[in-house]
Amino acid sequence: MPTPAYKALRKFEKSLPIALLRSREATTRLFKPFIDSHDLTMPQWRVLRALAEADALDAKTLAERCVILPPSLTRIFRGLTQRGLIEQVECNDARRHMVRLTAAGREMFETVVQASEPSYSELAEAFGPERLDTLLDLLNELRDTVQCMLDAPEDAAPVRKVAGRR
Amino acid sequence: MPTPAYKALRKFEKSLPIALLRSREATTRLFKPFIDSHDLTMPQWRVLRALAEADALDAKTLAERCVILPPSLTRIFRGLTQRGLIEQVECNDARRHMVRLTAAGREMFETVVQASEPSYSELAEAFGPERLDTLLDLLNELRDTVQCMLDAPEDAAPVRKVAGRR
DNA sequence: TATTGTTATACTCTATAACTATA
């Protein structure tokens, strides 16, 4: 007989972490070819995309917004700078590494966007534009909700900040 | 003036791949400590979780269901077997590597589930149980929709199966 | 003293191709 914990458990498809992973995997498989064909990695592309909406951003902001750890971001900066897609920007606070797109970087961004836009439109149409919008809202609100839980140290979680053994 | 492609583009927060990534990152940060504290990796945990709902599964099924590539799965099998959490099961088709949880594996599964269930409940309550359910449905349907698009070779995508240069 | 970012390092996952065994 199944134990209570097993019975209470949501089915595999109803597991939030797994559903997020599998949806992301499928979405990535759809769009990654467009990124690959321009010799960009997905994290590199997220950086270009974030910069395309801002004049310039610092490493900390990009790390948070693109879900990239600082050491990875350092390498990404190096790669994109060498290829002439981004450039450093002077900043009052000399500690901050601020970057922006170069003309070539913006051109690269536009090229990839134009190439992949049809697939995005096709997906939106197939899935339903309003449902896609609902999904996006729910995803962003879920993130906020989790963020709040993690900020409020009230739960019975295992060793949080100081990671366990390993 | 912004180019058409840029204007047509959804804002950063409205990008599906990025929204999925960021939501998953937050969710992972919430649950990963429970997995870590039992010296399991996330992929290992997904395998245990998938096996907990089935008597036995073969590598191909697990790879698809847990979003793990075959070579990774081979290593995961090795690790979980050495720790006595899974065991191989005889199969008619000698090519297939079928595995199931051992008693210790099921015990490990139950322990982790019981430890993390309070956080999941707290999240469900904070987010709204019915909204969480809607989100899960949308995620699973999104995956199906994308799957259909990828199966139907009709779009103007770049070199699909045969990856680009690299 | 706190913050920002880089370097160093180890480990894991990702991704392909080549190979073996079985059907």
Place this chain on the structure above:
DNA sequence: TATAGTTATAGAGTATAACAATA
């Protein structure tokens, strides 16, 4: 001949700690 899985291997991401520079 096709399928299932393993091995080999290269590369990229993940994660921490330690360090340098600046505030």
